[in-house]
Amino acid sequence: MDTHEYLRTQLLDRKSRLLTAMKRGKNEQLNTLLQDVDIALEKMAKGTFGVCETCHDSIEHERIMIDPLARNCLDHLNSEEQRTLEQDLDLAYQVQSRLLPKQDLQVGSWRTAYHYQPAGPVSGDYCDLITPERDDGSLYFFTGDVSGKGVASSILMAQLYAIFRSLTRDSGSMHELVEKANHLFCDSVIIGHFATLVAGKADASGRVEICNAGHCLPILVKGEKVEILSSTGLPLGMFCKSAYTSLSVAMDPEDTLILYSDGVTESRNSSHWQYGEQRLREIVSSNSMLAPQDLLKICVEDVKQFRSGAAPSDDMTILILRRQ
Ligand SMILES: [Zn+2]
Numbered sequence: 001m002d003t004h005e006y007l008r009t010q011l012l013d014r015k016s017r018l019l020t021a022m023k024r025g026k027n028e029q030l031n032t033l034l035q036d037v038d039i040a041l042e043k044m045a046k047g048t049f050g051v052c053e054t055c056h057d058s059i060e061h062e063r064i065m066i067d068p069l070a071r072n073c074l075d076h077l078n079s080e081e082q083r084t085l086e087q088d089l090d091l092a093y094q095v096q097s098r099l100l101p102k103q104d105l106q107v108g109s110w111r112t113a114y115h116y117q118p119a120g121p122v123s124g125d126y127c128d129l130i131t132p133e134r135d136d137g138s139l140y141f142f143t144g145d146v147s148g149k150g151v152a153s154s155i156l157m158a159q160l161y162a163i164f165r166s167l168t169r170d171s172g173s174m175h176e177l178v179e180k181a182n183h184l185f186c187d188s189v190i191i192g193h194f195a196t197l198v199a200g201k202a203d204a205s206g207r208v209e210i211c212n213a214g215h216c217l218p219i220l221v222k223g224e225k226v227e228i229l230s231s232t233g234l235p236l237g238m239f240c241k242s243a244y245t246s247l248s249v250a251m252d253p254e255d256t257l258i259l260y261s262d263g264v265t266e267s268r269n270s271s272h273w274q275y276g277e278q279r280l281r282e283i284v285s286s287n288s289m290l291a292p293q294d295l296l297k298i299c300v301e302d303v304k305q306f307r308s309g310a311a312p313s314d315d316m317t318i319l320i321l322r323r324q
Contacts, residue, residue: 004044007068011040036069052076062152089121089151096122096154099161101129104293108137108204109253113292114319115300117263123315124153125261126160126197130168137204140168143259143319144197144215147235152193159188160195160236174199174211175244178233182213186240194237198259206323208257211246216265219258219281220249221288226281256288256295257321263314267303270310275303292320 018034043049050064051057054076063070072078077085096118105112107129116127126144142164146153163181178199185195196215202208210218214235220227233244251257260280267275283302287295299318 003065004049007049007064008041008044011037011044011068015041033069039071040069060150062148062150066152066155092122092151092154093118096158099158100127105129105139107131107135107139109206109324110137110139110202111292111322111324112139112141112320113296115296115317117300117312117316119263119312119315120150122151122154123317124149124157125263125315125317126157126195127317127319128161128164129319130165132171133169139202139321140164141200141202141259141319141321142197143261143317144195144213144236145261145263145315145317146195147193149314156185156188156193156195156237159185160197164199173246174201174209175232175246178211178213178236178244178246179242182236182242182244183240185236194235196235200257200259200321202251202321202323206251206253206255207248208251208321209246209248211244213242213244216260216262217277219284220251221256221258221285222252223254224285226285228281251323253323254289255323256284256292258284258299259317259319259321261315261317263312263316264299264303264318266314267307267312267316268310269306269308275306279306292322296320 015034015037018030018037022030040049050059052059052073053071055073057073059070059073072081100116112129114127116123116125124146126142126146128142130140132138144160146156163184167177167180197213198210198215198218200208200210210229211233212231213233214231217231218229220229229247229249232247234242265275265277265280280299283299287298290298296318
């Protein structure tokens with residue numbers, strides 16, 4: 001089903017629900033909503049659906065997917081629409097902040113530090129640390145990035161959060177976990193959205209199992225050596241039947257693993273130069289003797305310095321896992 005057809009079905013469904021509700025009792029609000037749905041359906045028939053009534057440019061794709069009744073682009077909202085949007089974003093920000101894991105979490109011999117920075121009011125990046133119910137010194141860690149930006153991506157980020165919080169209650173290998181998550185994500189995903197992700201589990205013996213679904217390649221620092229852990233799968237939400245594999249690495253005491261989103265490596269300065277993976281690898285390997293919190297600070301500071309005043313164009317996440 002294409003996007004247009006999907007939204008038409010959604011609108012027809014809303015219309016029939018409104019009509020049912022109106023049979024039970026008339027009220028002004030239902031009437032207005034019904035008029036708005038009819039206007040949207042009429043526009044679909046005329047081929048003007050998704051076009052801003054003020055400037056005649058396209059309305060942002062993500063907004064129209066969430067609210068097919070939107071009539072103006074973000075630049076041309078009336079004051080009431082603007083106020084509503086601000087309130088929604090504020091609430092979304094609050095909800096999202098509560099989904100983040102505890103800072104500086106320590107589990108068994110594992111120490112962590114993370115930096116999570118939305119480019120706008122809300123983020124499409126996903127970052128979580130989960131300790132299994134039966135505390136055996138192991139730790140699940142996740143870093144992901146939902147395609148697109150804004151509210152739609154942040155909703156899907158919350159979806160990932162819920163999926164993995166629930167799936168990690170059962171034991172199983174990481175690729176099985178990601179396979180199940182992909183199925184669930186495919187069921188709920190807004191058409192055209194997908195998520196890249198690194199999902200891992202570090203156990204008490206130092207063994208780390210990682211499944212990478214098309215996300216930026218994690219960096220493993222072992223003493224002087226820097227290893228790049230290869231990717232094994234496609235992003236979540238792309239194909240419901242994707243198969244995944246996991247790779248296993250042994251982390252010795254003092255070894256460091258760094259996960260990040262492309263908002264870090266694709267950061268640009270005012271001359272449009274890209275920060276790049278190489279620079280991140282170098283900064284990480286030359287500072288890997290520092291405590292995770294200090295290493296994190298240096299990485300974040302280096303990206304900021306590189307941007308030299310240019311505003312971040314994408315959400316940014318860095319997650320550090322250190323074996324003590
Ligand atoms: Zn407009």
